[in-house]
Amino acid sequence: MIKLKVNGRERSFDGDPEMPLLWYLRDELAMTGTKFGCGAGLCGACTVHRNGEAIRSCSTKMKDVAGKAITTIEGLSPNGDHPLQKAWAQANVPQCGYCQTGQIMQAAALLKKNKKPSDKDIEDGMAGNICRCGTYQRIRAAIKTAAKEMA
Amino acid sequence: MSIQKIDNVTRRNFIGGVFSASALVIAADLLPQAAWADTAEYHGKAASAALKPSLYLGLEPDGTVYIVTHRSEMGTGIRTTLPLIAADEMEADWSKVKIEQAIGDATYGDQNTDGSKSIRGFFVPFRQAGAAARLMLTQAAAAQWKVPVSECSAMNHEVTHQPSGKKLGYGALAVAAGKLPAPKPEDLKLKSRSEWRYIGHNAKDPKSIADLKDITSGKAIFGMDAKVPNMVYASVERPPVMGGKVQSFDDKAALQVKGVSQTVSIPPFQAPYTFQPLGGVAVVANSTWAAFQGRKQLKVEWNNGEHASHDSERYKAELLDTAKKPGKVVRNVGDVDAAFAKGGKIVEASYYVPLLAHATMEPPVAIAEFKNGKVEAWVPTQNPQAVQDTVAKALGIKVEDVTCHVTLLGGGFGRKSKPDYVAEAALISKSVGKPVKVVWTREDDIKFDYYHAVAGMYHKASMDDKGKVTGWLHRSVFPSISSMNDEKALYGFNVEYGMGLNDMPFDIPNHRAENGPAKAHVRIGWLRSVANIYHVFSGLSFADELAHAAGRDSLEYQLELLGSGKILDLKPQLNGQEYWNYGEKIEQYPFDTRRLRKVLEIAGEKSGWGKRKPGNGWGMGVAFARSFTSYVASVVEVEVDKAGKIRIPKTYMVVDAGTVVNPERAVSQFEGAAAFGASIALTGEISLADGRVRQSNFHDYPVARINQAPIQTDVHIVESEELPGGIGEPGVPPFVPAFANAVFAATGKRVRELPFSKAKLV
Numbered sequence: 001m002i003k004l005k006v007n008g009r010e011r012s013f014d015g016d017p018e019m020p021l022l023w024y025l026r027d028e029l030a031m032t033g034t035k036f037g038c039g040a041g042l043c044g045a046c047t048v049h050r051n052g053e054a055i056r057s058c059s060t061k062m063k064d065v066a067g068k069a070i071t072t073i074e075g076l077s078p079n080g081d082h083p084l085q086k087a088w089a090q091a092n093v094p095q096c097g098y099c100q101t102g103q104i105m106q107a108a109a110l111l112k113k114n115k116k117p118s119d120k121d122i123e124d125g126m127a128g129n130i131c132r133c134g135t136y137q138r139i140r141a142a143i144k145t146a147a148k149e150m151a
Numbered sequence: 152m153s154i155q156k157i158d159n160v161t162r163r164n165f166i167g168g169v170f171s172a173s174a175l176v177i178a179a180d181l182l183p184q185a186a187w188a189d190t191a192e193y194h195g196k197a198a199s200a201a202l203k204p205s206l207y208l209g210l211e212p213d214g215t216v217y218i219v220t221h222r223s224e225m226g227t228g229i230r231t232t233l234p235l236i237a238a239d240e241m242e243a244d245w246s247k248v249k250i251e252q253a254i255g256d257a258t259y260g261d262q263n264t265d266g267s268k269s270i271r272g273f274f275v276p277f278r279q280a281g282a283a284a285r286l287m288l289t290q291a292a293a294a295q296w297k298v299p300v301s302e303c304s305a306m307n308h309e310v311t312h313q314p315s316g317k318k319l320g321y322g323a324l325a326v327a328a329g330k331l332p333a334p335k336p337e338d339l340k341l342k343s344r345s346e347w348r349y350i351g352h353n354a355k356d357p358k359s360i361a362d363l364k365d366i367t368s369g370k371a372i373f374g375m376d377a378k379v380p381n382m383v384y385a386s387v388e389r390p391p392v393m394g395g396k397v398q399s400f401d402d403k404a405a406l407q408v409k410g411v412s413q414t415v416s417i418p419p420f421q422a423p424y425t426f427q428p429l430g431g432v433a434v435v436a437n438s439t440w441a442a443f444q445g446r447k448q449l450k451v452e453w454n455n456g457e458h459a460s461h462d463s464e465r466y467k468a469e470l471l472d473t474a475k476k477p478g479k480v481v482r483n484v485g486d487v488d489a490a491f492a493k494g495g496k497i498v499e500a501s502y503y504v505p506l507l508a509h510a511t512m513e514p515p516v517a518i519a520e521f522k523n524g525k526v527e528a529w530v531p532t533q534n535p536q537a538v539q540d541t542v543a544k545a546l547g548i549k550v551e552d553v554t555c556h557v558t559l560l561g562g563g564f565g566r567k568s569k570p571d572y573v574a575e576a577a578l579i580s581k582s583v584g585k586p587v588k589v590v591w592t593r594e595d596d597i598k599f600d601y602y603h604a605v606a607g608m609y610h611k612a613s614m615d616d617k618g619k620v621t622g623w624l625h626r627s628v629f630p631s632i633s634s635m636n637d638e639k640a641l642y643g644f645n646v647e648y649g650m651g652l653n654d655m656p657f658d659i660p661n662h663r664a665e666n667g668p669a670k671a672h673v674r675i676g677w678l679r680s681v682a683n684i685y686h687v688f689s690g691l692s693f694a695d696e697l698a699h700a701a702g703r704d705s706l707e708y709q710l711e712l713l714g715s716g717k718i719l720d721l722k723p724q725l726n727g728q729e730y731w732n733y734g735e736k737i738e739q740y741p742f743d744t745r746r747l748r749k750v751l752e753i754a755g756e757k758s759g760w761g762k763r764k765p766g767n768g769w770g771m772g773v774a775f776a777r778s779f780t781s782y783v784a785s786v787v788e789v790e791v792d793k794a795g796k797i798r799i800p801k802t803y804m805v806v807d808a809g810t811v812v813n814p815e816r817a818v819s820q821f822e823g824a825a826a827f828g829a830s831i832a833l834t835g836e837i838s839l840a841d842g843r844v845r846q847s848n849f850h851d852y853p854v855a856r857i858n859q860a861p862i863q864t865d866v867h868i869v870e871s872e873e874l875p876g877g878i879g880e881p882g883v884p885p886f887v888p889a890f891a892n893a894v895f896a897a898t899g900k901r902v903r904e905l906p907f908s909k910a911k912l913v
């Protein structure tokens with residue numbers, strides 16, 4: 001039995017400990033804000049926080065989240081109004097939108113560590129997240145806007 | 152495109168049951184859309200139906216306006232942009248508009264969200280639908296007040312009697328207006344441009360995309376996120392070689408995996424491949440993960456068939472070789488051979504673009520439930536009517552017995568117009584008796600795509616002593632999309648020719664375009680901007696080569712090649728072929744090279760073209776294209792470091808797309824096109840060995856990341872009152888050669904083969 005916290009709520013899981021967290025979130029908890037993009041740690045669509053750090057849930061086994069606190073996009077803010085989510089809205093960032101929850105979760109972890117990221121910090125911090133629609137320049141801008149608001 | 156008839160169908164039963172019985176509903180019937188591709192299976196379907204209401208707009212007594220979008224949202228913003236048109240004409244309050252996604256149904260008209268044609272096709276019908284609603288509401292108010300209609304005007308969700316100042320809200324008028332006869336199209340008074348409140352450049356505040364909040368909070372439902380009760384999951388092992396068949400399989404170990412319930416055989420396609428599934432063996436389980444795990448345990452013996460020896464390197468050599476030989480003439484002006492015989496300077500070059508995969512962020516996925524001889528499906532699809540047809544055919548049921556709900560699409564780019572993945576889900580569901588969700592892995596997506604065609608091109612030109620081009624020969628060889636419907640197809644067709652091969656707009660006295668034969672060994676499909684990708688890459692790279700050969704500035708030279716500007720008359724030059732013109736009438740959408748000159752000139756100004764001397768790892772490149780009836784010039788600025796690493800600090804896109812309904816979303820599409828073009832140019836390559844695709848995921852099929860895509864793309868949209876043109880695709884074609892030309896300017900290395908990652912730049 002694996003115990004973990006998801007968005008503040010205690011959960012227990014007694015399935016395959018090798019199963020990636022992604023499928024637990026999506027198929028079992030029906031939290032589909034965390035996306036399946038590559039299943040191999042290559043695209044960032046599945047990004048969530050484990051004890052505050054950004055991880056790729058597609059490549060993180062259930063046994064590796066035992067006793068940990070997981071935050072998904074559904075738990076990032078109560079009303080979808082985290083400064084990043086607001087900045088995303090202001091810049092009308094999404095195109096198809098599929099990558100965006102992963103982008104936001106990655107950016108949230110970045111801003112937690114680095115309150116005033118430079119262009120280079122943003123590039124380095126976000127390089128693991130693919131946006132096939134190419135919304136990158138708005139992502140940069142939105143991260144800067146949110147950083148300002150959070151400062 | 153116009154409404155033939157506006158039908159007040161208040162009491163009619165509505166598809167999807169969106170409206171209450173008392174709602175005022177406008178149905179606009181329109182002429183059939185041109186089919187995307189002449190040879191596509193779905194051609195003529197819209198044309199054969201007698202009446203095709205393409206859109207529905209409804210108003211409820213509570214004042215809520217429902218606008219049904221029948222086109223698919225894959226990132227262009229169409230779910231926002233189409234409703235804006237109708238809402239503007241209706242004088243609706245945007246905050247009272249609710250957007251409903253249509254299911255697949257031919258009565259909506261063309262739903263194939265492809266070819267950058269949603270606005271081209273439906274701008275007028277949506278305006279007319281809105282205007283009809285406004286007129287009926289005004290008439291209803293006038294009747295109630297017993298005053299002349301001419302004394303009443305509608306604005307922002309209410310009708311005002313001007314002399315008395317009396318007002319009635321739209322909601323209060325809905326029922327009475329719904330009883331009035333529908334106006335004739337000719338009685339409609341469309342708003343003048345200056346009266347537009349939501350459409351175009353004078354829209355006060357750009358509207359957020361309809362699904363914004365849902366997307367950023369994780370609530371948006373993409374196909375991957377849809378769920379229905381009792382659903383099971385499936386993952387399919389498909390033949391590694393196109394056209395291969397299962398010889399035998401052993402599912403013992405697969406069935407041992409916890410959660411796996413059964414396996415299901417999917418029959419191979421009957422050639423030609425069309426939109427049929429590839430066939431194979433599906434593993435069915437109670438979760439996605441269990442299905443994936445079970446599939447890994449499958450042992451399948453394949454009968455690989457005729458394409459098992461296909462090899463990309465050999466094929467490439469064949470294509471380039473074929474391109475050196477005379478092919479089928481698809482356009483002829485003057486006498487190229489005579490021009491070449493006269494001598495002068497001769498320049499020639501071969502270009503190559505490999506197969507490309509769509510790699511939509513959301514891999515293909517579909518839910519289907521077969522029950523009582525009918526199928527209900529929930530799909531991220533660009534083409535719900537093709538879903539109906541394909542599923543119906545695969546299961547031997549009637550088209551009207553297939554219901555296709557359209558979810559949000561995590562990207563489309565043409566992949567999700569081909570519903571092979573939905574037929575898989577339906578076939579498996581029939582077998583297991585439950586709703587089935589088929590989830591493609593990224594590996595499946597990369598290995599079993601309908602690939603953008605690989606192409607070999609050859610260009611040869613002669614120039615006089617002043618550097619003026621006297622003759623230009625362009626040959627193009629590629630496996631055609633028509634192989635989808637004819638496995639023996641060797642040549643392209645007018646859709647592919649009309650994307651940069653038979654419509655090169657240079658004003659040259661002697662010009663010939665030819666198409667050589669090539670057989671398809673993988674499924675070929677269309678990818679964002681289609682044949683333009685290879686034709687415009689080679690054509691505009693070659694133009695740059697000519698500029699350098701002539702010792703001239705490339706932008707100036709490209710302008711000179713265009714001549715002083717005119718409306719092209721291609722028809723007499725195409726050997727009896729019809730010029731495709733992106734499915735539009737040439738009188739409505741003429742090919743006007745003055746518009747190309749203009750975007751090029753503006754791009755020069757905006758980018759500060761020519762101000763900085765290129766070289767030493769810095770350079771700018773320029774190119775242009777008219778595609779999907781829009782005119783675009785791109786300037787790309789690059790830096791190439793000592794290790795050969797390319798960075799794109801800045802890109803300029805200048806766009807004349809005629810009337811632009813939603814400039815903010817248009818800008819985002821051109822930003823995205825630059826990133827898409829960067830992926831194609833930098834790293835895009837699918838290759839095969841022994842008939843099998845080598846690549847499998849983003850490590851070996853990389854797409855541009857935040858540090859590889861242009862850091863900043865400035866989009867300038869030319870204000871224009873011309874008819875609306877395409878937006879989603881036209882940014883891609885000019886970007887790629889502009890990028891290649893920039894790399895040349897920076898490094899002196901001419902990259903004639905994509906992707907750049909294979910070229911030695913330092």
Ligand code: FES
Nearest residue numbers: 037038039044058
């Ligand atoms: S799905 Fe996890 S990194 Fe791509």
Ligand code: FES
Nearest residue numbers: 096097131132133
């Ligand atoms: S918005 Fe479509 S993948 Fe990022």
